[in-house]
Amino acid sequence: MKIRTKLHLTFVVMVLLPVVLGAASVNFAFHVQSQKLKKLYDVEENLDLNTLVSPMNLLSEISQSVYKTVDAQVDEDPDRFTDPDWLESFGDSLKDRLSSAIVYAGGRQIYSNSDRTLSDIFSSMPDVRTLQRDEGTGYYQYSEYPTIIRTVPFTTSDGASGMIFLLTSTQEVLPRIRGMLTEALLIVLAVLVFTSFILDYWLYLSIIIPLDRLKLVANNVRDGNLDFEIPSGGKDEFSEVMADFEDMRKRLKESAEERLKNDAEEKELIRNISHDLKTPLASIRGYAEGLRDGVARTPEKQQKYILTICNKTQDMDRLINELTLYSRLDTNRIPYNFTDLSVRTYFNDCVSELSLDLDAQNIRLDYKYHPDEDMIITADPEQLKRVINNIISNSVKYMEPSRPGRIRIDIYDEGEYAHIAIADNGKGIAAADLPKIFDRFYRTDRARNSRTGGSGIGLAIVRKIITDHGGKIWAESVEGQSTTMHIDLKKKMTGPAPALPQKTEPGRWSRRRRQP
Numbered sequence: 001m002k003i004r005t006k007l008h009l010t011f012v013v014m015v016l017l018p019v020v021l022g023a024a025s026v027n028f029a030f031h032v033q034s035q036k037l038k039k040l041y042d043v044e045e046n047l048d049l050n051t052l053v054s055p056m057n058l059l060s061e062i063s064q065s066v067y068k069t070v071d072a073q074v075d076e077d078p079d080r081f082t083d084p085d086w087l088e089s090f091g092d093s094l095k096d097r098l099s100s101a102i103v104y105a106g107g108r109q110i111y112s113n114s115d116r117t118l119s120d121i122f123s124s125m126p127d128v129r130t131l132q133r134d135e136g137t138g139y140y141q142y143s144e145y146p147t148i149i150r151t152v153p154f155t156t157s158d159g160a161s162g163m164i165f166l167l168t169s170t171q172e173v174l175p176r177i178r179g180m181l182t183e184a185l186l187i188v189l190a191v192l193v194f195t196s197f198i199l200d201y202w203l204y205l206s207i208i209i210p211l212d213r214l215k216l217v218a219n220n221v222r223d224g225n226l227d228f229e230i231p232s233g234g235k236d237e238f239s240e241v242m243a244d245f246e247d248m249r250k251r252l253k254e255s256a257e258e259r260l261k262n263d264a265e266e267k268e269l270i271r272n273i274s275h276d277l278k279t280p281l282a283s284i285r286g287y288a289e290g291l292r293d294g295v296a297r298t299p300e301k302q303q304k305y306i307l308t309i310c311n312k313t314q315d316m317d318r319l320i321n322e323l324t325l326y327s328r329l330d331t332n333r334i335p336y337n338f339t340d341l342s343v344r345t346y347f348n349d350c351v352s353e354l355s356l357d358l359d360a361q362n363i364r365l366d367y368k369y370h371p372d373e374d375m376i377i378t379a380d381p382e383q384l385k386r387v388i389n390n391i392i393s394n395s396v397k398y399m400e401p402s403r404p405g406r407i408r409i410d411i412y413d414e415g416e417y418a419h420i421a422i423a424d425n426g427k428g429i430a431a432a433d434l435p436k437i438f439d440r441f442y443r444t445d446r447a448r449n450s451r452t453g454g455s456g457i458g459l460a461i462v463r464k465i466i467t468d469h470g471g472k473i474w475a476e477s478v479e480g481q482s483t484t485m486h487i488d489l490k491k492k493m494t495g496p497a498p499a500l501p502q503k504t505e506p507g508r509w510s511r512r513r514r515q516p
Contacts, residue, residue, distance in 0.1 A: 066094065066099045066168055070166055071152050073090075078155060078157070079157050081156075084110075087103060094166075095113070099166060099167060101113060102165040103162065105156070147167050149165060149166065210239075210241075229246070273323070283309075283312045284313065287309050325461060336383060336469075337380050338378050339378070339380070340376050340377070341377050344374045345374075346381065347420075350388055351365065351367040361396060361405070362405065363405035363407060364405065365408075366407070367409045367410075368408075370411060371412065371413040373413075375411075377418050377492060378490070380469070383469075384469075386462075386465065387465050387466060391459075394458060395407050398424075400427050405425065407424045408423045410423075418490075420488075423483070423485075424482060426482065426483055428477045428482060438459050438460060438462070438463040472487070473485065473487050473488075
């Protein structure tokens with residue numbers, strides 16, 4: 001749940017819940033008190049909330065029961081109210097109901113179980129001159145002990161009239177009313193406190209705890225500890241922030257691991273450069289000292305020494321150029337000059353150039369362009385040539401001296417792609433090394449002899465250039481027999497893609513097409 005929704009819900013709950021709970025609690029408290037009052041005053045009717053909160057209504061209601069009892073007895077036998085013995089038992093029954101009676105008959109008081117006289121009553125209510133029988137009316141006396149007074153007139157069988165004054169004490173009622181109001185107030189306060197506590201605790205769980213987690217996460221990130229997982233379950237804003245923090249942590253961890261990997265590769269590069277530069281430098285120094293000391297005395301020998309020094313210098317220059325190029329490629333600082341190229345024309349020229357160098361090394365170069373029609377690709381001619389040269393150079397470097405070297409270039413139409421396959425008959429690549437040959441500074445030759453030594457970034461440069469061209473490159477190899485490099489370059493489509501060729505050339509030079 002969103003925090004905004006929680007705040008809105010909290011506001012609604014804080015308004016409604018105390019009202020609902022308070023009303024329910026107050027109603028329950030008033031119900032309990034009403035049952036106690038009914039039992040205490042022997043009230044037959046139910047005391048509703050309106051009666052309980054109105055003192056006059058309540059006092060009138062609780063005296064009504066006594067009034068009805070006495071009125072019924074008057075109707076049944078009025079003469080009993082002149083019998084002293086019966087009046088004593090009658091007075092005792094009234095005391096149980098917190099009431100008393102004063103009976104007047106024949107112009108005089110014949111019975112009273114009250115501690116007050118009529119003169120006291122009339123003096124406290126000077127506006128009342130007579131008390132008439134009225135079932136719906138009660139009278140409240142304001143004195144030290146408030147009392148409800150009801151009158152019941154009666155006429156005996158001999159024609160004498162009389163009046164019964166019923167006095168119902170309210171000294172038990174008013175404290176109970178005050179107690180009910182106090183209880184209601186306390187209940188409302190308790191409901192407010194309880195509601196506030198629950199809602200505060202809910203907000204605490206929803207806001208404070210996630211904030212503490214975010215603080216812990218920030219402290220871990222600040223201290224460089226990225227080996228922990230941030231829980232991000234939920235659908236509120238904090239969960240979204242947690243998810244962002246987790247994504248940041250993963251990225252930072254990947255960046256840190258990449259930095260460590262790069263540091264290790266840089267150290268490996270320094271070791272490689274040290275070794276690869278030290279070997280030609282040692283040769284250059286040795287041959288230069290030979291020339292200086294007169295070891296090469298004949299012109300032929302001197303020419304050989306000079307040629308060797310030139311070759312070693314070229315090796316050093318090539319190594320430095322490779323490192324510089326890869327650094328610029330890796331940081332995307334080399335602008336590509338893309339142009340539309342005819343695959344047939346480009347590779348015809350490229351193979352013509354390569355043939356001269358390979359013939360000088362007694363390596364046979366076979367080339368075939370298989371599609372019937374020309375294909376157009378968008379590429380940088382110079383960088384594409386670097387790719388071909390690096391692959392051919394690698395093939396030459398790992399040729400088997402025991403058999404004539406042979407390299408074959410085949411061009412195929414693969415629908416959206418122009419497919420280039422460059423195969424050799426060298427010593428191949430071990431299955432364990434094959435997935436890693438395009439990694440930076442990876443070398444299958446651990447011996448690093450002078451014949452096959454290199455920086456280990458040639459194929460990394462090749463993959464980078466092909467990737468930047470939107471193409472794909474992968475390798476297949478049979479250890480001890482051959483290696484084939486496969487390159488896919490996107491064609492510039494001008495119409496529907498041609499059907500893929502079905503013909504496959506026989507023999508070990510046949511194309512083996514497999515997606516990387």
